[in-house]
Amino acid sequence: MTIRFEENNEVPLLKTLLHEFWLFGIKQASACIFGGFLLAMMIITRFWYPFEFLYRYDFLFLAAVAFQIFLLSFRLESPREAVVILIFHFVATVMELFKTSDGIRSWQYPEPFVIGIGNVPLFAGFMYSAVGSYIARVWRIFDFRYSSYPPLWSTVVLVALIYANFFTHHYVFDIRWLLILASLFMFGRVTIYFRMDRVHRSMPLVVGWLLVALFIWFAENLATYSNVWIYPSQKHQWQLVPLSKLTAWYLLMMLSFVLVSLVNRPVLMQGQPALPTEPDTKI
Numbered sequence: 001m002t003i004r005f006e007e008n009n010e011v012p013l014l015k016t017l018l019h020e021f022w023l024f025g026i027k028q029a030s031a032c033i034f035g036g037f038l039l040a041m042m043i044i045t046r047f048w049y050p051f052e053f054l055y056r057y058d059f060l061f062l063a064a065v066a067f068q069i070f071l072l073s074f075r076l077e078s079p080r081e082a083v084v085i086l087i088f089h090f091v092a093t094v095m096e097l098f099k100t101s102d103g104i105r106s107w108q109y110p111e112p113f114v115i116g117i118g119n120v121p122l123f124a125g126f127m128y129s130a131v132g133s134y135i136a137r138v139w140r141i142f143d144f145r146y147s148s149y150p151p152l153w154s155t156v157v158l159v160a161l162i163y164a165n166f167f168t169h170h171y172v173f174d175i176r177w178l179l180i181l182a183s184l185f186m187f188g189r190v191t192i193y194f195r196m197d198r199v200h201r202s203m204p205l206v207v208g209w210l211l212v213a214l215f216i217w218f219a220e221n222l223a224t225y226s227n228v229w230i231y232p233s234q235k236h237q238w239q240l241v242p243l244s245k246l247t248a249w250y251l252l253m254m255l256s257f258v259l260v261s262l263v264n265r266p267v268l269m270q271g272q273p274a275l276p277t278e279p280d281t282k283i
Contacts (some may be wrong), residue, residue, distance in 0.1 A: 017188050020196040027196065031138035032086075033076070035130030039219055046226035053102040057113035061123035073236035081101075081136040084263055088256070092128030095166055096120040104170060107231050124229070131216065131252065135260045145269040146205070150186045153259065159181055159258040162251045164232055183254055193269045209257070213249040217241065220249075254273070 002092050029036070041063050054062075068085065071077035099106040100119040113121040138144075162179050169176065184206060192208055193200040221241050224230055233239060 020099060020201075023196040027141045031134050031141055032136075034071065034133040035065065038130050039222060040125060042223055042226040044177070047229075051258075055113045056111055057109065057121035057123055058115045061115050061126070062120065064123055064126040064222075076138070077133070078140075080263055081133060081140075084132045084136045084260055085126075087259060088129040088132035089125035089126045091163070091259070091261050093120060093122070093125040095163075097168055105232065107229050109229050110216050127223070127228075127255075128252075131256050132260060134212075136264065137174045137258050138258060139264050141253070142196070143200070144267070145193040145200060145277075146151070146266045147191045147193070147269050148189040149268065150190070150265045152178070152265075155258045155261065158186060162255050176251060179251060180247065181197075187254075191269075200210060209253045210246075210252060213253050215248055216249045216253070217243070248250060 005081060038060070041060055044057065049056050049059070051059060052143075053197070068082065072079070072082055097118050097120050098104060100108055104120075107123055109119065109124070115122050157177070160177075161182075165175055165179060190205040191202050193202045193232050195201070210266045225236055225238055230238075231241065
C-alpha cells in the first residue's frame with residue numbers, strides 16, 4: 001500500500017509514517033524547549049546547587065529570564081510568543097498569590113527566596129508560562145487548523161468562569177465538573193488538524209488537551225520530587241500527585257489554549273492544503 005504525493009512519486013506507507021513520527025517528536029521537543037529547560041533546571045539544582053550566595057528559587061528566576069532573552073536573541077522564539085509568556089506570567093502569579101496565601105495553602109514553596117511577592121517566588125509564574133509557550137509554539141510549528149470551532153466570545157466566557165472557579169471553589173460550590181461538561185459540549189465536535197510534513201493529520205481537540213494535561217501531570221510529579229513546590233500530602237514524604245489533579249490541568253489547558261487563541265486566531269480547515277514539493281521540517 002502506498003501514498004501518492006505527486007505524479008510518478010510513490011512513497012511507501014510505512015516509510016511515510018515513520019518519517020512523520022520522527023518529525024512529530026522533533027517538533028514537539030522544539031515546542032517544549034522553554035518548559036524542558038525549566039524542568040531540567042529544577043531537577044539539576046535539586047541534586048547539585050553550588051551557589052551559596054544566591055537562593056535556588058532566585059537562580060531559577062534569573063535562569064528563566066536569561067533563557068527567554070537567549071530564545072528571542074537567536075529568533076528561536078517570536079515576539080508574539082514572548083507576549084503570550086508575559087500574559088501567562090501575570091495571570092499565573094495572581095492565582096499563585098491566592099493559592100499559597102496563609103488562609104488557603106493549596107500548596108507551598110518550602111525554600112527561601114528574595115525575588116518574589118508574598119509566599120510566591122517570581123519564577124513560579126514561568127512554570128505556567130511554559131504551558132502557554134508550548135501552546136503558542138506548537139500552534140505555529142504544526143500549522144494548526146480547526147473544524148467546527150466555536151465562536152471566540154463563547155470560549156472567552158467559558159475560560160473566564162474556569163479562572164474564577166480556581167478562586168471561588170474555596171468558598172462556594174466547586175463547578176469544575178460543570179465546566180468540564182460545558183467544554184465537552186462546546187469543543188466536543190472540534191477537530192484539530194496538524195502538519196508534520198506534507199499533509200495535515202487530525203484528531204479530536206479534547207483528546208489533545210487530555211494528552212497534554214497528562215504530560216503536565218508527569219512533569220508536575222518531577223517538579224514536586226525536586227522540591228520546587230509541595231502539596232500538603234507531600235510535606236513529610238514525597239508521593240505521587242493524585243490523578244484527580246488531571247481535571248485541574250485539563251481546565252488549565254483550556255484556559256491556556258483560549259488565551260493563545262486571542263493572539264493566534266484559529267484558522268478553519270478548508271480542504272486539504274496543496275502538497276509542497278519538499279518536506280517541511282522547519283521548527
